[in-house]
Amino acid sequence: MNLAKLALRVNGRLEQREVDPRTSLLDLLREHLALTGSKKGCDHGQCGACTVLVNGRRINACLTLAVMHEGDEIETIESFAEGGALHPLQAAFVDHDGFQCGYCTPGQICSAMGMLQEWRAGMPSQVTQDLGQTEIALSAEEIRERMSGNLCRCAAYPNIVKAIAEVAERGA
Amino acid sequence: MRAFAYTRATDVAAAAVAGHDGGRFIGGGTNLLDLMKLQVETPAHLVDVNHLGTDGIEPFEGGLRIGAAVRNSDLAAHKVVRERYQVLSRALLSGASAQLRNKATTAGNLLQRTRCYYFYDTAKPCNKRDPGAGCAALDGFNRVHAILGGSAHCIATHPSDMAVAMRVLDARVETTARVIPIDEIYALPGATPHIENTLAPGELITSVLLPPPPSGRQIYRKVRDRASYAFALVSAAAVIDISGGKIRDARFAFGGVAPMPWRNEAAEALLRDAPANDATAETFCDALLAEAVGHGGNDFKFSLLRRTIKAVLTQAAT
Numbered sequence: 001m002n003l004a005k006l007a008l009r010v011n012g013r014l015e016q017r018e019v020d021p022r023t024s025l026l027d028l029l030r031e032h033l034a035l036t037g038s039k040k041g042c043d044h045g046q047c048g049a050c051t052v053l054v055n056g057r058r059i060n061a062c063l064t065l066a067v068m069h070e071g072d073e074i075e076t077i078e079s080f081a082e083g084g085a086l087h088p089l090q091a092a093f094v095d096h097d098g099f100q101c102g103y104c105t106p107g108q109i110c111s112a113m114g115m116l117q118e119w120r121a122g123m124p125s126q127v128t129q130d131l132g133q134t135e136i137a138l139s140a141e142e143i144r145e146r147m148s149g150n151l152c153r154c155a156a157y158p159n160i161v162k163a164i165a166e167v168a169e170r171g172a
Numbered sequence: 173m174r175a176f177a178y179t180r181a182t183d184v185a186a187a188a189v190a191g192h193d194g195g196r197f198i199g200g201g202t203n204l205l206d207l208m209k210l211q212v213e214t215p216a217h218l219v220d221v222n223h224l225g226t227d228g229i230e231p232f233e234g235g236l237r238i239g240a241a242v243r244n245s246d247l248a249a250h251k252v253v254r255e256r257y258q259v260l261s262r263a264l265l266s267g268a269s270a271q272l273r274n275k276a277t278t279a280g281n282l283l284q285r286t287r288c289y290y291f292y293d294t295a296k297p298c299n300k301r302d303p304g305a306g307c308a309a310l311d312g313f314n315r316v317h318a319i320l321g322g323s324a325h326c327i328a329t330h331p332s333d334m335a336v337a338m339r340v341l342d343a344r345v346e347t348t349a350r351v352i353p354i355d356e357i358y359a360l361p362g363a364t365p366h367i368e369n370t371l372a373p374g375e376l377i378t379s380v381l382l383p384p385p386p387s388g389r390q391i392y393r394k395v396r397d398r399a400s401y402a403f404a405l406v407s408a409a410a411v412i413d414i415s416g417g418k419i420r421d422a423r424f425a426f427g428g429v430a431p432m433p434w435r436n437e438a439a440e441a442l443l444r445d446a447p448a449n450d451a452t453a454e455t456f457c458d459a460l461l462a463e464a465v466g467h468g469g470n471d472f473k474f475s476l477l478r479r480t481i482k483a484v485l486t487q488a489a490t
């Protein structure tokens with residue numbers, strides 16, 4: 001088997017590994033780095049459970065190869081809590097009961113983090129009425145559309161929307 | 173997944189050479205890797221084309237040049253696209269999810285493969301995957317399949333939303349060899365459904381060129397099974413110029429109904445100088461659907477397409 005050398009930063013730490021080029025970024029995180037917070041739901045880009053931040057942007061870790069991320073900066077759910085204190089998004093998910101089984105939650109929270117950055121940068125969504133506008137009110141409809149790439153089998157959607165709305169309002 | 177060699181190309185020339193030697197280009201990978209996991213695709217060599225400097229969007233001849241590696245999300249959010257090419261922004265935003273759009277590239281989106289479920293299922297006969305094997309969709313479940321442009325060998329649709337908007341905007345595709353109108357990169361299935369485009373081996377897409385936008389209201393309307401994160405059953409991209417209740421000019425391109433973004437300029441000519449009403453829409457639909465063929469499961473697309481066109485025309489007139 002031909003192995004490829006790979007160096008990237010994960011949650012602030014430089015990681016160097018030799019991997020089979022077939023290894024997805026998700027499998028690198030879960031199987032090689034023992035970061036099992038990111039979940040494998042479908043492995044085909046259809047559920048969002050594997051959402052991580054790459055160079056600050058949310059993507060599906062299952063549909064990308066680890067070797068394509070040489071030199072990249074990856075953030076997973078494991079980087080959110082600091083010194084035992086929950087990240088505001090994590091705390092809001094707890095406060096609003098934004099989950100039931102919790103399987104989709106790491107992906108939801110990483111996705112929400114990326115989503116809030118996109119929203120602050122003025123990026124539009126399918127439901128944005130006026131594309132010319134870059135100060136977009138983050139209505140429940142906007143949150144639902146922007147988070148539509150994260151499925152929740154327990155259907156905790158109403159509370160997920162509330163949790164994210166609260167964090168967006170507080171500006172965390 | 174089958175084993176493969178991986179190369180990260182660092183300039184266009186090197187990528188083209190690697191492609192010519194049998195390498196398969198990978199952009200975002202959101203379609204190719206999906207299919208490789210199922211062994212529908214089994215390339216022996218992947219050439220990463222994300223680091224060629226083709227990720228810019230710049231003014232070009234009064235329009236835009238969009239780099240092949242520009243992410244779908246960045247293109248949708250680009251200031252000029254939001255102001256002048258709203259139909260493109262809307263089409264992109266209606267596709268996939270935010271995570272996927274952050275990864276998907278312009279070129280990869282154009283060349284993404286069909287979502288025909290038999291194409292994905294290696295236990296079923298499929299002429300596209302396995303030439304000569306037969307087509308399981310013709311007499312199977314064909315709800316998502318084509319009513320236009322299909323053949324007795326394949327009735328798969330092209331799934332892209334972005335390409336439909338680019339078609340209505342008369343985009344051209346720039347490759348390492350030539351510049352061609354967007355419709356000329358696609359090949360209809362005929363007797364060879366495994367051949368989906370006219371690119372030569374190693375021919376790399378480097379950008380998409382948009383001319384200045386035609387005047388008129390730009391609309392993208394997508395009809396699907398759920399409100400978000402689903403492919404189109406039928407979609408329409410339109411640029412419609414109406415004044416005094418009369419259509420001055422109207423262009424339509426359609427998704428979800430054909431093996432490529434579908435356009436019928438002869439039918440569009442019937443719209444010119446006609447009143448913007450349902451009767452005009454019907455005349456247009458009759459011409460558009462004259463050669464359409466239903467396969468049972470997808471018969472509903474005839475009326476869905478008609479209603480979509482009426483809704484778009486009504487929206488443009490208000």
Ligand SMILES: Cc1cc2nc3c(=O)[nH]c(=O)nc-3n(C[C@H](O)[C@H](O)[C@H](O)COP(=O)(O)OP(=O)(O)OC[C@H]3O[C@@H](n4cnc5c(N)ncnc54)[C@H](O)[C@@H]3O)c2cc1C
Nearest residue numbers: 045199200201202203204267268276277280281332333377
């Ligand atoms: C769950 C899910 C839902 C989706 N929903 C939608 C939807 O609603 N609407 C929609 O339009 N799309 C949808 N998509 C598809 C998505 O838009 C495509 O997967 C994406 O656009 C492909 O781009 P990519 O860069 O990832 O392509 P890749 O997977 O990297 O490549 C696709 C093809 O393009 C070729 N290629 C890539 N770059 C070049 C180049 N520069 N020159 C020549 N050839 C090249 C590759 O060899 C490959 O054959 C969905 C995908 C998923 C997984």
Ligand code: SF4
Nearest residue numbers: 288298299307326327
């Ligand atoms: S419609 Fe085309 S892609 Fe689908 S099974 Fe038939 S030949 Fe294959």
Ligand code: FES
Nearest residue numbers: 041042043048062
């Ligand atoms: S595991 Fe990646 S999207 Fe489902």
Ligand code: FES
Nearest residue numbers: 100102152153154
């Ligand atoms: S909490 Fe169970 S899947 Fe979302």
